[in-house]
Amino acid sequence: MRVDVGPLRGNLLEVAVVLNNSAILLTPSLASQCGFSMKIDHLGNAMIYASLQNCFAQNVNDEAFTTAFQLRLHGSQLAEDEIYPVAETCHYPTWACREILCDHNYMEKQPVNTGNTGFRTTTITFFTPEEKVMKVTDAQRSGHGIANTPKRLVVRSPQASPETYTQNVAGVLMRVVKTSTVFEKKWLVTRIDAAAACPLLDGSVYFTADTITCYLPRHIDPLISSGQSKLLEVHMGIEGQRLEAAEIEARHYSLSVTDTYIVIVIPIGAVGGHFKSQVQNGQYHVSYTIDLMIEVLWTEDATHENTRYKVLFPITTPLLPRPPQVTDRTVAAERVFKLEFGYFLPDVALVNITFPSEVLSVTECQARGINVLEHMSPNSSHKAFTLEVPFKDPVVSQTSQAGFTVYALHLSFGLVVLDDYTPFSHAAYAEAVLEDVVPPSVSGGCDHQNFYILVKYGSQGFNFQTSVGNLMLTENMAQQYGFTENGTHFSFAVPFFAPPVVFEAIESSSIRSRLDVTLRNLETNTIIKEFSVACNFISSLTECFPNGTMTALAVKLESVPGLNPSQLTLRDPTCGPAYSDERYAYFVFTGNSCGTTRKFLPHVMLYENEISLPDELEAKRASNSEEPEYELKVSCYYDINTTHAVAFQPRQRRNEPYAENAKGLLQVEMRLALDDSYSVFHRVEDYPITKYLQQPLYFEVELVKPGSPQVSLQLETCWATLKEDRMSQPRWNLIINGCANPVDQYQVIFHPVWTDARVQNPSHFKRFEVKMFAFAQDQEDLSRQLFVHCDVVVCDARNPLGGVCSGQCSNPENGNKGQRRAVSDEDKSNYVSLGPITMS
DSSP states (O other): OEEEEOOOTTOEEEEEEEETTEEEEOOHHHHHHHTEEEEEOTTSOEEEEEOTTOTTOEEETTTEEEEEEEEEEEOTTOSSOEEEEEEEEEEOOOOOSEEEEEOSSEEEEEEBOTTOTTOEEEEEEEESSSEEEEEHHHHHHTTOEEEEOSSBEEEEEETTOTTOEEEEETTEEEEEEEEEEEEEETTEEEEEEEEEEEEOSTTTEEEOSSEEEEEEESSOGGGOSSSOEEEEEEEEEETTEEOOHHHHHHTTOEEEEOSSEEEEEEETTOBTBEEEEEEETTEEEEEEEEEEEEEEEEEETTTOOEEEEEEEEEEEOOOEEOOOEEEEOOBGGGTEEEEEEEEEOTTEEEEEEEOSSOEEEHHHHHHHTOEEEEEEOTTSSOEEEEEEEETTSTTSEEEEETTEEEEEEEEEEEEEETTTTEEEEEEEEEEEEEEOOOOOEEEEEEOSSEEEEEEEOOTTOSOEEEEETTEEOOHHHHHHTTOEEOSSEEEEEEETTSTTOEEEEEETTEEEEEEEEEEEETTTOOEEEEEEEEEEEEOOOEEEOTTSEEEEEEEOBTTOTTOOGGGOBOSSTTOOOSEEOSSEEEEEEETTSTTOEEEEETTEEEEEEEEEOOHHHHHHHHHHOOOOOOEEEEEEEEOSSOEEEEOOOBOOOOSSOOOOSBOOOOOEEEEEESSTTOOSBOOGGGOSEEEOTTOEEEEEEEEOSOSOTTEEEEEEEEEEESSSOTTOSSEEEEEETTEEOTTOSSOOEEEOOOOOSSOSOGGGEEEEEEEOOOOGGGTTOTTOEEEEEEEEEEEETTOOOSGGGGOOOOBTTTTBTTOOOOOOOOOOSSEEEEEEEEEO
C-alpha cells in the first residue's frame, strides 16, 4: 500500500504506526524489518510504502489488510506540532503461490503456508551459501522479520543483512537471501524453503547522456527450482503504480523482453521522474531520479506453481553537468545591457550579483534601477533570469576607441540550491560598442543681401527636421532658397527680406535682421539644435524724389509682435499705406501732404513725417499689451542739386533696462584645452607648455560672473607676440575685428560652444583653434616662446547694434569678403593673455 502526505512545506515528518492504541515510531531499522519505506519527492510530498504483510497490519484471512499511522509534523514554521491519524485498508484476495518483493531497504518472500495452522516457528536456516542456523528470536533480534499468517509464511530481511549474499545472474548482480524455516507441533515438524533475489544498481542499470536502461534477467536462477519456467506477465510502473501500455507509449518509455532479459528504457527527463540540482566543485549539475517498478509473473513447468516478483527500484542518474548559459540580447542603441541567464531547475534561487566595485542583492539591484526578473517555463520544469543594466550605471565601464565608445559589464551571479542551501556562482561578461554621437551642427553668416546657412549632419546622418524661422523647410522652400546637399551636409541662402526672417531693429540706412534655424528629432519632435544669426542689411528704407514725392517702408519689428502694419498711418490718420501685409507697410506721399512738415536749414530744406498707429488704436493696444510704442521718423533733405534720403529711426518705449554695446573692464579668463572637446585644460603650473610646429592649439575665452545671461562675449582682436608684454613687437594678428585674419595662411578656426555641465550660458564663451607657428625671423630657432592676447567686448543680446556685436565679417568698403578693417594698436583695458607656449 502507499500513503501520500504533503506538501510538507519545509517541516519535518515523523511516522509512527499504531498498534493496540500505542504509537510506535518507525526507525530505519524497524522499517526494514517490518516492511516500510518512505521517500520525499522534489515538491516536498512524502510517500509512505508499506508491505501488506507488515508487522503492524490487521490481517483478515490474508485478504484484507489495514495499517494505522500517526503522522507528526514539526518545524520552525509551526506554532506547535501537528498530529494526523491515518488508516489505510487494501484488499488483495488473489495471491500467487510465491510472492517476492524487493524494496530499496528490504527483501520480502511469502511462500504459501497452507496446512500449518497451530504450528510454531522454531528455527530458521540461512544459506549464505553456507548454512547458518538461528533461532527465530535470534533472527528477529538481528533485524529479520518472520511471521506466520493464516495462509502465508512471511520472511523479510534487510538489504544489507549479513545473511544475504551476491550472485551474478546472466551478467546482473543480485542480492540473494535463501531460508529454510522449521515449524513444530508436538511431535510433528515441517519445513518451508523460501528465497528472494533483488537486482543491484551496479550491473543492472546503464546510463547514457539521454537514457536509462534497466536489465532484469528473464530467468532468475536462484528463484527457480526446476529447469524450465514460463513467463506469464510483465508489467512496469512508476512509484508503485502499474502503467498501461498506452501510457507507457505516451511517456516514451520502452518495455521489451528478449530471450535473456526484460529490458526497460526510460528517457532522462521523462514524465514520472524529476530532476534535482546539485553542486560539485562549485559547478552546477543536475541528477534525474525515477522510482521504477517491475512486476513479473512466471510459472515453473515441473511444479506448476506461479511466482509473482515485484521490484521497487529507485534510480538516480550520475551527476549531469548543466553549465548555465548567458545569452546577450543587448541592443547597443538602447543603451541597456540585456542578459538572459539560465537554465536552472526550480530549486535554484538567485541571491546576489557581484560587480567589480560592489556586491548587490536582488532587492538592491531593483532599487538601483538594475532590473532583475525570474522567468518560469510554462510547465514549471525550469527557470531563467533576465538582467537589464543601463549603460549609465557606475558598474558599467567605458573606454573610447577611435570614434567609438566601448561599454563593458563584468559580473558574477550568486546562486543557491534551496534544498540544502549550497551556494555556487557563474561569471559573465558583456560588451557593447556605440559609435560616438556627433550631433548635427548649424553655422551661418551674411553678405549684403542674404543669410547663408550650413547644416552638418553629424554621426547620425540626415535624420532630423529643419525649421527656418517659424516655417518648416519644405521641398518647395528648399528649391526657392537654393538648397544643395552632398551626403554630409546641406546649405541654403535666405534673402534678408524673406518670410522666415525677423526684424530686430532699424538703424540709419540698415535693418538689423535675424534668421533662426531649428533642428528637431523626427520621432519625438524635441529640439536637437537651435541656431540664430543676426546681421545688419543696408536698405534704402526712405527714398526722396526730385518732384517732391517720398516713399517709406515700415517693417514689423520682433519687439512688437501684435502690430498690424496695415493700421499704420502717417501724421495724417487718413494717409495709410499704399501696400501692406503682415510684415510691411509701404507709404507713398508728397512733401505737402499727409502732415509732412518742412524746416529751412542752411543750404538745405528738411521734410519730416512720422509713421505710427492712430492715437485711439495705440491707446487700445497699450492697455492690452506691454509691447513698446511703435513710432518711426521719415526725413528727406533737399538742396538745389541733390536730394538725400535718410532712414527713419524707431522710437520705442522701453519697459526694462538694457545694456548698450560698449567697452569696459570685464572679468575674463583665457585657457588652453588639451583637445577640441574642451573638457580638460592645461593648469597654471603646466606653463611653459611645449607644442610642435603646426600642432593645433585650442583656446577658450570665458566671461566670468557677467551678472546677466542676456549679455554675450565677443572677441574683437587676438594676436601673438614673442614677449609677455602685449604691446611688444613683432606681433601677428590672429583675429581682426571678430574675424579670422584674411592674410593668414592657416586661418583661425572658430568652434561652437554647447551647453553642458560646465557651460551654462554658451554666449559667455568663445573658442578658437590656431596651428602652432613661428615668426619669420625665428625659422632658424624654433624654441622661442609665444604669448597670445585678446581684446574682448561684451554685448547686449537684446540690442546687439553695430561693431563686433553685429557678428558680420564682410567689409563693404573694400569689397573683400571675410575681412574687416584692422583695429588700432592703442591700449585697451579689456584684454586677456596666455603663455608662454614653447616651440618644439
